[in-house]
Amino acid sequence: MSTLTTTAPAPATTAPSVDALGTSAAKARSAVLEEQILEEPGRFRVLTGDRPTGRLHLGHYFGTLHNRVRLQDLGVELFVIIADYQVLTDRDVADHLAERVEELVLDHLAIGVDPERSTVFTHSAVPALNQLLLPFLSLVSVAELNRNPTVKDEIAHSGQSAVSGLMFTYPVHQAADILFCKADLVPVGQDQLPHLEITRTVARRFNERYGNGTAVFPEPDALLSEAPLLLGTDGTKMSKSRGNAISLAADADETARLIKGAKTDSERHISYDPVGRPEVSSLLLLAALCQGRTPEEVAADIGSAGSAVLKRTVAESVNEYLAPIRARRAEYARDRGYLRRVLREGNERARAVADVTLAEVRTAMRNHY
Missing domain, CATH: 3.40.50.620 (HUPs)
Known part of the structure; x- marks a missing residue:
């Protein structure tokens, strides 16, 4: 402007x-x-x-x-x-x-x-x-x-x-x-x-x-x-006011902790089903957006490894994607x-x-x- x-x-x-x-x-x-x-x-x-x-x-x-x-x-x-x-x-x-x-x-x-x-x-x-x-x-x-x-x-x-x-x-x-x-x-x-x-x-x-x-x-x-x-960590809409969001300013450890606590379900096999499995699907979508792939492809990689592997995959994907943004943010914050x-x-x-x-x-x- x-x-x-x-x-x-x-x-x-x-x-x-x-x-x-x-x-x-x-x-x-x-x-x-x-x-x-x-x-x-x-x-x-x-x-x-x-x-x-x-x-x-x-x-x-x-x-x-x-x-x-x-x-x-x-x-x-x-x-x-x-x-x-x-x-x-x-x-x-x-x-x-x-x-x-x-x-x-x-x-x-x-x-x-x-x-x-x-x-x-x-x-x-x-x-x-x-x-x-x-x-x-x-x-x-x-x-x-x-x-x-x-x-x-x-x-x-x-x-x-x-x-x-x-x-x-x-x-x-x-x-x-x-x-x-x-x-x-x-x-x-x-x-x-x-x-x-x-x-x-x-x-x-x-x-x-x-x-x-x-x-x-x-x-x-x-x-x-x-x-x-994208759903928040509690399974509802991600929102500043609901305290369920992963902020751009969060560091890698905080991001991993928040994703580890995100709501999923009890089914071990990971699949992309936004209607039937909204929380799991939102995590898959987040990983896919960061990786430049489809949620189905991310789900296929995880297969029956369960929600722990899903969350680890999401945390690694988010942290890798945000790393250059966080570096620039830290640099600007010093001035x-x-x-x-x-x-x-x-x-x-x-x-x-x-x-x-x-x-x-x-x-x-x-x-x-």
Whole structure:
């Protein structure tokens, strides 16, 4: 994410609505977009990011992080937002925030995000971005926010009896994150499609109401990832909040210990059966991702050697795969001044973009009235 002047590719403003055509249309559209990215990556700008609520883990890496580096290396313009303001959407306080922000920067640098080619910045450092929230909220109804299934699910899993209004307006916060830099691609899982549809709605309605015949904002497309579902060590979804994840920052011994304690089953013969044997299959998938093979091939190698050999195979595969990432992470961690410089320069670039966009918004709205 360098300082930018990007024009959204024409197809991105005419994509079919996810609400109207469903997930299958979004998948078809993603396939077309992947072809266009390979042909002309410089046409596209991607916004992606994370909340600094804890360490990033293997589920994050194979689900989204490695794809960010792939897009960057292809030549797509990449913005990575560390959404520190949004930590408060589903919790009362933001503990250890500065430390967790630096940890996220470390993780991104370690996996290969290049601050010379991509922009890493914090939400709180870009005031103009947050000033977009008010006009954007005026473009969506309470009913539309209330029926967002992703928000309902996040509230249900927040562990709180009540959540603040920040959670209710979270999709519009995300719209501001995406549209401030006029991103036209957003890598998401299927569960995030309703959030992105709110962003597309905000962009479309702003253009219709204030654009005076021109598109101020692109309607960003979903770049659907076929992210592998990795279970945590307890057999449930791998998650920072559940304490069942293997973090990228874990050392080899901790990784081996966590995998040794992972849930399996009593059957000695190892087979890949995601429905019938989800825990064993998740471990096989993890080893396969690290080895560049199929889970079935890993299972065939282990055969009837049992879960102990399976876990040892997984631990060795993960540790070998993560070794260069961990080495880079340790090197970057020794220079905290460099981390702060990466953020400072990323924040400056993001602020410059946001200031231009906010000026456009104010001019468009002023001209309308």
